[in-house]
Amino acid sequence: MSEExxxxxxxxxxxxxxxxxxxxxxxxxxxxxxxxxxxxxxWGVIVFGLKSLIVLLVTIAASVLTEYILNLICKRKTLxxxxxxxxxxxxxxxxxxxxxxxxxxxxxVFAIAVVKWSFGGLGGNWxxxxxxxxxxxxFSWTSGMNSWKTPSALSTMPDALSSxxxxxxxxxxxxxxxxxxxxxxxxxxxxxxxxxxxxxxxSVFFQKTLGIxxxxxxxxxxxxxxxxxxxxxxxxxxxxxxxxxxxxxxxxWHIPVAYLGSFALLTWVFGGxxxxxxxxxGDVWFNMFSGGLILGAFYMATDMVTSPITSKGMIYFGxxxxxxxxxxxxxxxxxxxxxxxxxxxNIFVPLIDRYIKPKVxxxxxxxxxxx
Amino acid sequence: xxxxxxxxxxxxxxxxxKSLSETVPILELPKPDTVIIPMSQHLGAPAIAxxxxxxxxxxxxxxxxxxxFISADIHSSVSGIVKNIQSVVLANGIETNAVIIETDHxxxxxxxxxxxxxxxxxxxxxxxxxxxxxxxxIVGMGxxxxxxxxxFNIPKGKxxxxxxxxxxxxxxxxxxxxxxxxxxxxxxxxxxxxxxKIINAEQVIIGIEANKMNAAHKIEDLIDExxxxxxxxxxxxxxxxxxxxxxxxxxxxKEVPSGGLPIEIGAVVSNVGTAFAVFEAVTKNRPLIxxxxxxxxxxxxxxxxxxxxxxxxxxxxxxxxxGFKENPAKMVVGGPMMxxxxxxxxxxxxxxxxGILALTKNNLDYASETAxxxxxxxVMVCPMGLQPTRLYKFIDSSKxxxxxxxxxxxxxxxxxxxxxxxxxxxxxxxxKYGKKMARKK
Numbered sequence: 001m002s003e004e005x006x007x008x009x010x011x012x013x014x015x016x017x018x019x020x021x022x023x024x025x026x027x028x029x030x031x032x033x034x035x036x037x038x039x040x041x042x043w044g045v046i047v048f049g050l051k052s053l054i055v056l057l058v059t060i061a062a063s064v065l066t067e068y069i070l071n072l073i074c075k076r077k078t079l080x081x082x083x084x085x086x087x088x089x090x091x092x093x094x095x096x097x098x099x100x101x102x103x104x105x106x107x108x109v110f111a112i113a114v115v116k117w118s119f120g121g122l123g124g125n126w127x128x129x130x131x132x133x134x135x136x137x138x139f140s141w142t143s144g145m146n147s148w149k150t151p152s153a154l155s156t157m158p159d160a161l162s163s164x165x166x167x168x169x170x171x172x173x174x175x176x177x178x179x180x181x182x183x184x185x186x187x188x189x190x191x192x193x194x195x196x197x198x199x200x201x202x203s204v205f206f207q208k209t210l211g212i213x214x215x216x217x218x219x220x221x222x223x224x225x226x227x228x229x230x231x232x233x234x235x236x237x238x239x240x241x242x243x244x245x246x247x248x249x250x251x252x253w254h255i256p257v258a259y260l261g262s263f264a265l266l267t268w269v270f271g272g273x274x275x276x277x278x279x280x281x282g283d284v285w286f287n288m289f290s291g292g293l294i295l296g297a298f299y300m301a302t303d304m305v306t307s308p309i310t311s312k313g314m315i316y317f318g319x320x321x322x323x324x325x326x327x328x329x330x331x332x333x334x335x336x337x338x339x340x341x342x343x344x345x346n347i348f349v350p351l352i353d354r355y356i357k358p359k360v361x362x363x364x365x366x367x368x369x370x371x
Numbered sequence: 372x373x374x375x376x377x378x379x380x381x382x383x384x385x386x387x388x389k390s391l392s393e394t395v396p397i398l399e400l401p402k403p404d405t406v407i408i409p410m411s412q413h414l415g416a417p418a419i420a421x422x423x424x425x426x427x428x429x430x431x432x433x434x435x436x437x438x439x440f441i442s443a444d445i446h447s448s449v450s451g452i453v454k455n456i457q458s459v460v461l462a463n464g465i466e467t468n469a470v471i472i473e474t475d476h477x478x479x480x481x482x483x484x485x486x487x488x489x490x491x492x493x494x495x496x497x498x499x500x501x502x503x504x505x506x507x508x509i510v511g512m513g514x515x516x517x518x519x520x521x522x523f524n525i526p527k528g529k530x531x532x533x534x535x536x537x538x539x540x541x542x543x544x545x546x547x548x549x550x551x552x553x554x555x556x557x558x559x560x561x562x563x564x565x566x567x568k569i570i571n572a573e574q575v576i577i578g579i580e581a582n583k584m585n586a587a588h589k590i591e592d593l594i595d596e597x598x599x600x601x602x603x604x605x606x607x608x609x610x611x612x613x614x615x616x617x618x619x620x621x622x623x624x625k626e627v628p629s630g631g632l633p634i635e636i637g638a639v640v641s642n643v644g645t646a647f648a649v650f651e652a653v654t655k656n657r658p659l660i661x662x663x664x665x666x667x668x669x670x671x672x673x674x675x676x677x678x679x680x681x682x683x684x685x686x687x688x689x690x691x692x693x694g695f696k697e698n699p700a701k702m703v704v705g706g707p708m709m710x711x712x713x714x715x716x717x718x719x720x721x722x723x724x725x726g727i728l729a730l731t732k733n734n735l736d737y738a739s740e741t742a743x744x745x746x747x748x749x750v751m752v753c754p755m756g757l758q759p760t761r762l763y764k765f766i767d768s769s770k771x772x773x774x775x776x777x778x779x780x781x782x783x784x785x786x787x788x789x790x791x792x793x794x795x796x797x798x799x800x801x802x803k804y805g806k807k808m809a810r811k812k
Binding site: 005007008009011012013014015016017018019020021022023024025026027028029078081120121122123124252304305306307308309310311314353357358359360361362363364 | 736742
């Protein structure tokens, strides 16, 4: 054997097939999700001001620092896989713009240290860390977690005024309401809620050119002109990012479609019941674009670690989240239900994975003999 | 041309990289000075060497006898003197006895295999044809190297309704079957007729992946010209389209039962290379001593397809392809999805060697292993409907019976899961280990 061949021989890699692999990595997935979230985040900073940027940076920094410390303790190297940055960013997205800064810091530390690392780090957690962090601080510091801020685009209101979210306004307003069926938009505007001039103009434009009636309120919600958490207000930009994730095959359609579909159906059929408006009177579009539903459906419920591994399981999971979100929003005491619904369904994921299996190729299923 | 079909569940789209060698015609290589002919080149029991050191052998002479039910005869691919019979390690890691023959290159010891007599096909009976195939040591040329005479001998009570000819070649890089279909269309069709006659097939369908439409058209034209009752079925470019289970699902729409053989759904699948070898054996009386090997990869200078004798050391093939233009980072025998990494360039070509790949560092630029994030990608791409991530976790914690309950044995190690895993978990490695451990118990 020639000398050259001996050198080659000693450098060759020997491993089991397949000998080639795709270029997709966990880190690439995480960073792509971060990129998909950026437009909605930038929008949040634009409409809620610099304070919200500070909240986002603080949550990211606190998450990454906690990850670093746990890396040291556990002797692992996961700092650059992007998961801590993503968790931090998502916690920031779920914070009201005027939140006192200690709250997002606690949420981040809780998410990374307790929810994620006490179960072994990325992949070991059974609950979405960002949502668990948010829910933890939400129930601990309720008033701090309700520090809303009016988006700057709603120029008719003075900037300093802090206004509740449309969902919150509707829910509290409805408590004393005794009249007959009323549209969400009319009801909110009677309580003094104003829609932006831009939304009014867009609504008029659509009605004139296409003959489609669009509520200015829903246009505001869709575009991101409403008060709410930093990252959740612009459904449009969140959907834009979701298109990237679907295109890159990082998420599949199963969870968002099952979630939004079941929620929309339940809202339409039963959404009027709590206010005694009768069946088939729920306001689907208002509920779709308000609160954290779009953020939850495309970015939180689809979290790989805490969602089922089979497509069929994903559909059951999505329907479960949709059902729970509906229950919490319409029959719970809080206006929002997305975070709780998702982490409640996270608990059922191991069960779903255990019982929902794909059909094995060539397996003959004998009726009745399987049990 | 028929509508393009495909299997539906799972599968992946790796980069084909076939353009490196698909336009390079098959080049016949001169016989090497020494050949190393292993006694185990097929699935089943190794053949037993029936020559001894110092014997003079001629081309085509039987030197290994397959005596078990599932085994195959081995023939000398050159004329010369048996230098030694010794244990060697094949490129796929199997240790076996090999007959080492020093070639004498003398013209009078050669047998002329050039003239073919197609009328023989009509003359022989089914059992005579089967005997010829057995005596010629023919095995499946697609990679698994299952002895052909065993496969074509339809068990009593079964009927081979379909003969599906596999011209899919879904492994990236490989182009040997593609070139064979283009350059030996006539021989392949004659070979298919022989197999169809042996197994009494009612319907013959030739499956070809849609990235080889020139071969599909060529075959179809010749079928029309010869007025043969064969169908050419184009298939979607999707790995593992060429696996016999996926192929049958795509073409005849039936699933081979778990743990069973294609004959249970009335089908026999055979590779185009096997059909070619059958033709050579029946009409030229030439045993299986040669095959077409694709030598390719970014590390070789002139990738190509070479017709070479069984037993040729791999380094001879590398030299024929112009040698290395840069040091390879990984050498693979077979295709990149199911092939074996090897290090010994002295190892020899066997009946099942479809390709030699020399991959560079750039081809292998992937991250190191991280934790499973349960993304479900492996479940989505598994063509067998398994849950690789759960299987791997069971095997990782030595719970082999749990893995068996989740149908570990249905895994055919196609590699879709390992290929797609973003955490770079060596799933197939785990399954090979798990199967071994589960069988031990």
